Every structure is written in structure tokens, then in C-alpha cells.
Amino acid sequence: xxxxxxxxxxxxxxxxxxxxxxxxxxxxxxxxxxxxxxxxxxxxxxxxxxxxxxxxxxxxxxxxxxxxxxxxxxxxxxxxxxxxxxxxxxxxxxxxxxxxxxxxxxxxxxxxxxxxxxxxxxxxxxxxxxxxxxxxxxxxxxxxxxxxxxxxxxxxxxxxxxxxxxxxxxxxxxxxxxxxxxxxxxxxxxxxxxxxxxxxxxxxxxxxxxxxxxxxxxxxxxxxxxxxxxxxxxxxxxxxxxxxxxxxxxxxxxxxxxxxxxxxxxxxxxxx
Amino acid sequence: xxxxxxxxxxxxxxxxxxxxxxxxxxxxxxxxxxxxxxxxxxxxxxxxxxxxxxxxxxxxxxxxxxxxxxxxxxxxxxxxxxxxxxxxxxxxxxxxxxxxxxxxxxxxxxxxxxxxxxxxxxxxxxxxxxxxxxxxxxxxxxxxxxxxxxxxxxxxxxxxxxxxxxxxxxxxxxxxxxxxxxxxxxxxxxxxxxxxxxxxxxxxxxxxxxxxxxxxxxxxxxxxxxxxxxxxxxxxxxxxxxxxxxxxxxxxxxxxxxxxxxxxxxxx
Amino acid sequence: xxxxxxxxxxxxxxxxxxxxxxxxxxxxxxxxxxxxxxxxxxxxxxxxxxxxxxxxxxxxxxxxxxxxxxxxxxxxxxxxxxxxxxxxxxxxxxxxxxxxxxxxxxxxxxxxxxxxxxxxxxxxxxxxxxxxxxxxxxxxxxxxxxxxxxxxxxxxxxxxxxxxxxxxxxxxxxxxxxxxxxxxxxxxxxxxxxxxxxxxxxxxxxxxxxxxxxxxxxxxxxxxxxxxxxxxxxxxxxxxxxxxxxxxxxxxxxxxxxxxxxxxxxxxxxxxxxxxxxxxxxxxxxx
Numbered sequence: 058x059x060x061x062x063x064x065x066x067x068x069x070x071x072x073x074x075x076x077x078x079x080x081x082x083x084x085x086x087x088x089x090x091x092x093x094x095x096x097x098x099x100x101x102x103x104x105x106x107x108x109x110x111x112x113x114x115x116x117x118x119x120x121x122x123x124x125x126x127x128x129x130x131x132x133x134x135x136x137x138x139x140x141x142x143x144x145x146x147x148x149x150x151x152x153x154x155x156x157x158x159x160x161x162x163x164x165x166x167x168x169x170x171x172x173x174x175x176x177x178x179x180x181x182x183x184x185x186x187x188x189x190x191x192x193x194x195x196x197x198x199x200x201x202x203x204x205x206x207x208x209x210x211x212x213x214x215x216x217x218x219x220x221x222x223x224x225x226x227x228x229x230x231x232x233x234x235x236x237x238x239x240x241x242x243x244x245x246x247x248x249x250x251x252x253x254x255x256x257x258x259x260x261x262x263x264x265x266x267x268x269x270x271x272x273x274x275x276x277x278x279x280x281x282x283x284x285x286x287x288x289x290x291x292x293x294x295x296x297x298x299x300x301x302x303x304x305x306x307x308x309x310x311x312x313x314x315x316x317x318x319x320x321x322x323x324x325x326x327x328x329x
Numbered sequence: 330x331x332x333x334x335x336x337x338x339x340x341x342x343x344x345x346x347x348x349x350x351x352x353x354x355x356x357x358x359x360x361x362x363x364x365x366x367x368x369x370x371x372x373x374x375x376x377x378x379x380x381x382x383x384x385x386x387x388x389x390x391x392x393x394x395x396x397x398x399x400x401x402x403x404x405x406x407x408x409x410x411x412x413x414x415x416x417x418x419x420x421x422x423x424x425x426x427x428x429x430x431x432x433x434x435x436x437x438x439x440x441x442x443x444x445x446x447x448x449x450x451x452x453x454x455x456x457x458x459x460x461x462x463x464x465x466x467x468x469x470x471x472x473x474x475x476x477x478x479x480x481x482x483x484x485x486x487x488x489x490x491x492x493x494x495x496x497x498x499x500x501x502x503x504x505x506x507x508x509x510x511x512x513x514x515x516x517x518x519x520x521x522x523x524x525x526x527x528x529x530x531x532x533x534x535x536x537x538x539x540x541x542x543x544x545x546x547x548x549x550x551x552x553x554x555x556x557x558x559x560x561x562x563x564x565x566x567x568x569x570x571x572x573x574x575x576x577x578x579x580x581x582x583x584x585x586x587x588x589x590x591x592x593x594x595x596x597x
Numbered sequence: 598x599x600x601x602x603x604x605x606x607x608x609x610x611x612x613x614x615x616x617x618x619x620x621x622x623x624x625x626x627x628x629x630x631x632x633x634x635x636x637x638x639x640x641x642x643x644x645x646x647x648x649x650x651x652x653x654x655x656x657x658x659x660x661x662x663x664x665x666x667x668x669x670x671x672x673x674x675x676x677x678x679x680x681x682x683x684x685x686x687x688x689x690x691x692x693x694x695x696x697x698x699x700x701x702x703x704x705x706x707x708x709x710x711x712x713x714x715x716x717x718x719x720x721x722x723x724x725x726x727x728x729x730x731x732x733x734x735x736x737x738x739x740x741x742x743x744x745x746x747x748x749x750x751x752x753x754x755x756x757x758x759x760x761x762x763x764x765x766x767x768x769x770x771x772x773x774x775x776x777x778x779x780x781x782x783x784x785x786x787x788x789x790x791x792x793x794x795x796x797x798x799x800x801x802x803x804x805x806x807x808x809x810x811x812x813x814x815x816x817x818x819x820x821x822x823x824x825x826x827x828x829x830x831x832x833x834x835x836x837x838x839x840x841x842x843x844x845x846x847x848x849x850x851x852x853x854x855x856x857x858x859x860x861x862x863x864x865x866x867x868x869x870x871x872x873x874x875x876x877x878x879x880x881x882x883x884x
Binding site: 105108132135136138139140143144146147148149150151152153155156159160163165166168169173176192194208209212 | 338340461495542543549561563
Binding site for chain 1: 637638748773774775776778804806852855856859869872880
């Protein structure tokens with residue numbers, strides 16, 4: 058059974074334009090989903106609908122058997138769906154790491170002893186145990202964002218949504234976050250929905266949803282998605298660098314036709 | 330911009346750091362009241378007691394004394410002004426020289442006014458140096474708890490306070506960045522007060538808009554983390570009372586009682 | 598204008614606890630270059646570039662910075678004049694917008710630098726700047742900058758800097774937060790500016806693909822030291838060193854390196870087009 062399913066979602070911020078226009082999708086438990094689209098394609102709106110921050114104008118969202126549009130189940134929905142946002146500075150509430158991670162469990166009314174255990178678990182999961190007593194202001198962007206993830210993990214959500222959580226980080230910070238996310242998905246079985254416009258972050262996903270003008274334009278595995286080179290380009294996205302180079306070399310007849318998503322795959326093709 | 334000492338936490342595991350923040354706030358207030366109560370003929374002894382108290386507190390807190398003194402730098406102008414006003418306008422006592430306008434008593438009084446302000450600021454900054462913003466907010470929440478009876482939103486008030494404290498460094502950094510961006514566009518921040526105020530508009534507006542944006546995002550993040558007010562909420566940091574609080578309570582109580590007794594005033 | 602940095606050092610903090618942000622840097626950026634500055638977070642890039650328009654003043658006995666005719670170590674240096682000539686665009690420049698209309702916001706810098714221009718001259722210059730960044734002047738001039746899209750805001754912010762017609766334009770992470778199309782358009786805007794508006798462009802970025810694709814020369818900072826200056830090819834040639842500096846290899850450099858290990862030698866300038874052409878050459882032409 059799908060852990061999250063959306064049916065015909067519509068949402069608009071103002072009367073003039075529609076942010077989401079008939080989104081239907083479903084996500085299986087344990088999947089690693091990527092949602093891509095250019096700025097303004099509606100992808101961030103999706104994250105806010107999935108945990109009830111925004112309410113769709115029409116359509117249905119079912120999370121783990123609960124109706125997300127029902128106001129009464131909002132609290133339960135948010136326990137199940139954790140969201141990490143873009144700017145690490147704007148989602149940390151406390152001046153000490155452990156107090157920040159404790160914020161979620163405190164809201165849930167978790168007992169003191171268990172909060173301590175959850176902090177241990179969450180900080181360990183993101184590799185930040187040694188910073189437990191530090192002040193987040195002294196940490197790097199990547200480290201701050203790891204604390205933000207820990208703060209969400211301490212709620213023990215089944216689904217983790219990353220709403221462009223790597224956009225403001227440097228390459229090192231971005232790598233840190235990606236490896237944490239992959240580990241959570243593989244080892245803890247957390248369902249991940251990563252919203253991004255970095256093509257390189259799409260490659261490790263199980264499935265990709267491509268959004269354009271509030272609609273799902275394309276869905277499939279990363280391989281299937283990047284097969285549609287012209288289409289990807291036409292909706293304002295681009296291929297991963299390796300795929301782009303590969304496509305040019307194929308055109309020139311210097312490379313066998315095929316799928317080259319990563320640099321490794323391209324090299325293998327080139328050395329044949 | 331970044332040298333804001335007042336309110337900066339100095340991490341340590343000292344006796345004072347481990348005290349219950351609510352008690353610490355209460356005792357700081359008691360101490361400040363004590364400083365203001367010093368008067369009468371034995372004021373030398375009263376001030377001496379306060380100085381000794383604040384020094385002992387600093388040593389037990391294992392905070393370098395210069396950190397405490399640094400907070401005085403921020404208010405030195407205020408201290409001098411109060412002292413000078415006292416020298417010029419206090420006409421008690423005898424002039425220091427014939428027909429002089431400065432009297433002996435005025436000089437002493439101005440010295441004590443300065444000392445009083447300095448002692449108060451030292452006490453207050455010792456509190457913020459040894460108590461993290463979160464602890465201060467928690468302590469305030471406990472102390473204000475009785476106000477819940479009159480429907481005052483104590484929990485929300487404390488949360489707002491701790492979030493405000495959490496965002497001070499972030500906003501200072503942002504202010505610094507905006508000032509530089511506008512300077513790069515030829516803005517000047519020197520000149521008279523009027524000119525300066527006008528020059529601040531291109532800084533304040535982006536800062537304000539930025540703060541709204543941050544507040545918006547923070548609200549979403551807090552919602553996502555299941556925040557729904559104080560109902561059914563637990564607290565990770567329990568503020569139990571320990572022997573430390575009892576000892577400090579007795580010592581501070583002793584100080585205030587001593588000051589009062591030295592004054593020769595019996596308060597009923 | 599040529600940028601000349603001689604033995605520049607800068608340290609933060611108190612006398613007791615000095616932290617060197619940049620250390621003994623010597624660097625020359627020639628007029629007309631598209632120059633890149635790279636280094637991991639905290640390597641001293643920001644400190645270095647903020648010296649170029651005097652936002653950070655050269656400390657005593659800590660070297661020299663000379664930009665064109667301006668000697669920044671000179672006490673009498675006209676910093677305002679300098680800042681008109683050296684434009685600086687910070688990260689997320691859209692967050693510095695403040696005025697009621699796009700027109701007023703772009704005018705801010707111009708009026709600060711050249712208060713004696715007539716209203717007509719100002720309007721002409723503002724129009725030129727707004728059009729140069731690719732916006733429709735008539736449509737946008739009376740709009741509030743806050744109702745524009747993210748990409749448009751950033752363009753308005755750039756217009757607000759280039760309106761004083763700087764000769765050198767410094768940009769810190771200019772494409773941060775933009776999506777692929779936004780990024781591509783922005784990079785072509787930079788090249789358009791480089792051709793007819795400003796003479797020298799200096800960009801600071803973590804994006805090595807962006808640097809390799811666009812810069813004539815690159816300076817690498819590591820722990821406050823200038824560890825390498827050269828063309829992208831010279832800088833990214835040594836994989837071990839690049840890792841030591843805490844940087845990533847541009848995709849093209851990575852591929853070149855790996856192919857070399859397999860015995861395929863590719864000679865290219867590390868742009869994507871250059872790499873493809875180099876590969877074609879190595880394979881003896883198209884098939």
C-alpha cells in the first residue's frame with residue numbers, strides 16, 4: 058500500500074495563476090523520490106501540501122491511511138511527515154543544538170527520558186553527536202542543515218521531505234546532506250521525497266517526478282527521465298553534465314548510443 | 330557590530346552555570362535590589378559587601394573578570410554622565426575649596442552613583458554570561474507562571490523571548506551584510522544624526538523584509554515540527570533545585586539582610 | 598583598470614587571539630579578464646574581495662592594494678570614487694532592494710556616486726542599466742521590486758550596481774539559488790556585460806563547473822593563502838592538490854584525468870565544448 062498518495066491536487070496562491078494543477082501521484086514506503094522542476098513549477102507548494110501547512114483547493118492527500126486535508130488529523134500527519142526547508146538558519150528555534158532537536162519531541166509530549174534518547178538517536182543519524190552542546194550559530198551551513206534534519210528525525214517521521222534543503226549549501230555541505238539522506242533511506246527505511254533542481258541529486262533516486270507549470274510532466278526512473286533530453290531542456294531543466302557530454306559525443310559518432318547518467322558510466326562507454 | 334557582549338553566553342560547567350535559572354534570575358534581582366538599598370551612614374560597608382559578593386560570584390562562575398568588565402564599556406558614557414551631573418548639581422556638604430562649586434559630599438556621592446550602576450550591570454551581565462538564552466527564557470517562564478491565573482500567555486511569551494535571542498546573531502550578520510551591500514552602492518553612514526537616520530533606511534527596509542521572510546519560514550518549520558502551543562507539551566530540560574540553589578539563596582539572602590541591617594533601617 | 602594586490606594580509610580578532618583571514622597575498626588581475634576566485638568556505642575569499650572596493654580597509658603594515666589609479670593604502674584615497682568604479686554584487690543581492698519602485702532602487706547608487714547629474718541624464722543611465730540586464734524598462738520601472746520574481750529581483754539588483762558604470766564588477770556566488778535555466782541565462786548576461794559594459798569581471802564561486810566553463814584565469818585560496826593562480830587547465834590539472842584545497846574537480850577535469858589513466862590524452866581548456874573537441878581530436882576526428 059502506498060504510504061502517501063495524492064489525487065488531483067489543485068492549489069493557487071492568488072486568482073491569477075495556478076501553482077498546482079491536478080497532481081496525482083503515489084509513493085511507496087521506503088522509496089527515494091525526487092521531485093524536480095524549474096523555479097515556480099510548483100514543487101515547493103507540494104511539500105507544504107503534504108504536511109498540511111497549505112490546504113489544497115481540491116483533491117485528496119492520504120498519508121499512511123490518514124486524510125491530510127482533515128484538520129483534526131493535522132497533528133498526526135505532521136508526526137508522519139517531516140519537512141526540512143531550504144534555509145538552515147530559519148528553521149532552528151533554539152540556541153543550543155540539543156534544545157533544538159528536543160523541540161519536536163517536546164511538542165509531541167514525549168517523556169523526558171525518551172527525549173534524551175531521541176536526541177542521541179537523531180544526532181547520531183546525522184553524524185553530529187559531538188556538537189550536542191554547541192551553539193548552531195557557530196556551525197557551517199551543512200552542519201546546521203544536519204541539525205535541522207536531526208530535529209525532524211527526532212519526531213520519528215515515516216516520510217522525510219527535503220524542500221530544496223541543499224540549495225544554500227556549498228558542495229561539501231551538499232555532499233554531507235546527500236550522504237545522510239541516502240543512509241537514512243537505506244538503513245532506517247525512511248521514505249524520502251527530495252525536492253531539488255540539482256540534476257546530480259536526482260540520479261540516486263528510485264523514481265523521479267518532473268513538474269512543469271503545476272502539472273506532473275514526466276515520471277519514471279532517473280534513466281527513463283533523462284532519456285527525454287529535448288523535453289527536459291524544453292521545460293527549463295538540464296541534463297547532468299556527464300549525460301550532456303555523452304549526448305554530444307553520440308551525435309558525433311564517437312560513443313555508442315546508450316544511457317550515461319554519471320561520469321563513471323560515461324568513462325566506461327568511452328573506454329570501450 | 331559583532332562585539333555585543335551583553336547577553337553573550339560564556340559556556341562552562343561551573344557552580345553558577347549549573348544553578349536553576351529561575352533561582353538565578355530571582356537572586357540577581359535580589360542582589361540588584363540590595364545594591365540599591367545601600368544607604369545610611371554605613372554605606373561603605375554595604376558597597377564593600379556588594380563588591381565582594383559580585384567578585385565571589387564571578388570567581389565561582391569561572392568567567393574571566395574582563396568579560397564581566399567588558400559589559401561596563403557599553404554603558405561607560407551613562408556612568409560618567411550620572412557622575413558628572415551629581416558633581417555639578419549636588420550642593421550638600423562643604424565646598425572643596427573656597428567658593429568652589431564642587432562639594433566633598435557631591436564627589437563622594439558621584440563616585441557611589443557610578444559604583445552603583447557598575448555593580449548592577451556586573452550582576453546582570455554575570456547572569457547572561459552564565460545562563461544560556463534558552464535557560465533565561467525557561468527561568469522567566471517559571472517565574473511568570475503565577476500570571477497564568479490571569480490568562481497571561483506565559484509559555485508563548487517565553488518562547489518568543491528565546492527565539493528572539495536565538496535570532497540576534499543571525500540578524501546582526503545580516504545587518505552587516507546589507508550595510509556592506511549599500512556601501513558598495515555608494516551609501517555613506519557618517520555625518521549628523523539626521524543624515525545618519527536617513528542613510529539607515531536602505532538598511533532597515535531590507536532587514537525588516539528579511540525578518541518577515543525569516544519569521545514566515547520559521548513558522549512553517551515550527552508547524553512542521555508539530556508545534557501546537559503549550560498544551561500537552563513536555564520539557565526536556567528539567568530545572569530541579571539542588572544544593573547549589575539552596576547555598577546561593579542563603580548567601581544572597583545574607584547579603585540583602587546585611588545591607589539592610591547596615592543601613593540601620595528595619596523594614597517590616 | 599588593473600587590480601594589483603601586494604603582500605596583503607588581514608587578521609581578525611583581538612591582539613591576544615589573532616586569526617589570519619588572508620596571508621601575504623600577491624595577485625594581479627589584468628583589465629579585461631574574466632577572473633575566478635575559488636576556495637572552500639572560510640578560505641578567505643570574502644575578505645580578499647572586500648578589500649577591492651575598500652569595504653575592508655587594508656590594515657597597517659599589511660601590504661598594498663592598488664586598483665587603477667586608486668591606492669587603497671593611501672589615507673587620502675577617494676573610496677567613494679573607487680566604489681563607483683569597482684561594483685560589488687553580494688550573494689543573494691535581491692535582499693538589498695529597498696525602494697518603492699525599480700526606478701528608485703536602481704537610482705540609489707547612481708545618485709550616491711554622481712549627485713550632480715541632471716534628472717534626464719540619470720533616467721537615461723537607469724534605462725540603459727535596466728535594459729542591459731535584460732528587463733523591459735517601461736514595463737518594470739514603476740513596479741515595486743518586491744512584486745517581481747526571484748530572477749527579476751536579482752537582475753534589478755545587478756542593474757543597481759552597474760548603473761554607476763563600474764569598470765570592475767565583483768560578484769560573490771552570482772548564480773546561487775537559481776534553477777538551471779536561470780543559471781544559464783545569468784551566465785550569458787555576465788558575458789554580455791563583460792563584452793560591452795564592464796571591463797573586468799571577478800566571480801567568487803563554489804561551482805567549479807561554472808568557473809572552468811567561464812573564467813580566463815582562476816585564483817585558489819586555501820586557509821588564507823593564495824596557493825595557485827592560472828588558467829582553469831593549470832589550476833585543475835593536479836587532482837591531488839585540488840582535493841587538498843577542499844575543492845571539487847570540474848566534470849571535464851575529472852573526465853580528462855580518468856581518461857589519462859586509461860591512456861587517452863585529451864588537450865582542452867576544460868570547457869565542455871573544449872573537452873568534446875579535445876576528445877574528437879584525440880580520437881582522430883569525427884566518425
